[in-house]
Amino acid sequence: MATASLVCNRDTWEFITSQSSRHPHFRMPPKITDREENRIAAALSGRSLIAVLICLFNTQETAPAGDADWALATTLYERISQGLITLAAAGTPVTITLDDRAPGTSTEDEFPPPSSGQQAPYEDKQLPQQPGPAAEADDDTDQDTGHDPSAPQE
Template sequence: MLTTLTAPDSNGDGPAGDRQDVPDRLREAAGEIKEELGSALEAARSQLVSLRRDIADVRAAVEELRPRPDATAETAATEVSAEHSALLKTTARVSSASLLCHRDIWEFITAHAGRHPHFRVPPQVADEGDERIRAALSGRSLIALLISLHSTKHTASDGDGDRELATTLYERIEESLTGLTPSGKPVTITLDDRTAPAPNTLTAESGTEAGGKPENTGTPPASTEQDADPGEEAGPATA
């Protein structure tokens, strides 16, 4: 544009002729700029279309390289038995359940059920001692937990521990939800099995003390003499 405006007049008319030609020169310069912008815009559009095609090709290549889940495991995970569905309906009737377990079990629960949209981590987890915790789970969170455990039971590998843990937790929750009534005590799910105390064989068998001596019961021994006939009176002593 500057070149067009500052170029000398080809007719050589002088300053007056230059002033008259300014509008024409401006229109000519504006037309050239418009053409250049149109060409640049068309080139940018062409590059954008080519870039979109390259992105689509990259996505397709990534999808082909991404490992596909096992079809058998996916089918097993989506299958829901009538018993499992009935258990979920029963769980929906629970307002709140108290869960007592070890901290490691709680970590396993939150790692698996925490990704489910129905699971809610309780705001407080009480310390019960001996590395145990007590958490209050809503019925909705229990449903999420049961769904996650059910899926893990069918998708986890044998012997890695996840299937065994999921099965045990699932069965224990199922046992705790049997016999629900509108009134009664809150549901308590306990995972704290312990060994039974050893029986006290010393007191259970013969009642003898240690060392084989008879146990002193505090009762005097019975008399070994034969009782006299109650009808006889004691006579005078004979010389």
């Protein structure tokens, strides 16, 4: 295989390059194409793709199970491997998409930016109060002494 194009989120690409950049066979692609919705496309040589797979495999073998690096490495290794397994012998270009979003969907679809002067509908959401002494107190009075710490001292 001469090249394969990886299409992924910028953060995913950063993870891939941070894992693979020290491998002697990895070469940073000469061109990384900016795609919509915070995605990129990078054409990797077969040699670089092998380095990526080796580094992802090593990370999944050495990182503690459940660790973020382990989870990312495992998922990416499986996705890239699956993309290569379905490779046709006819020499058609290979594109491996490492993104679960359907084309045209983004967080802006769910939470569009507010027009000028308006507050976004999600900005006023607050986390529910947790049960316990702090959530049960209706005022700033110290429950043990009955003293309001914000009141002026006499």
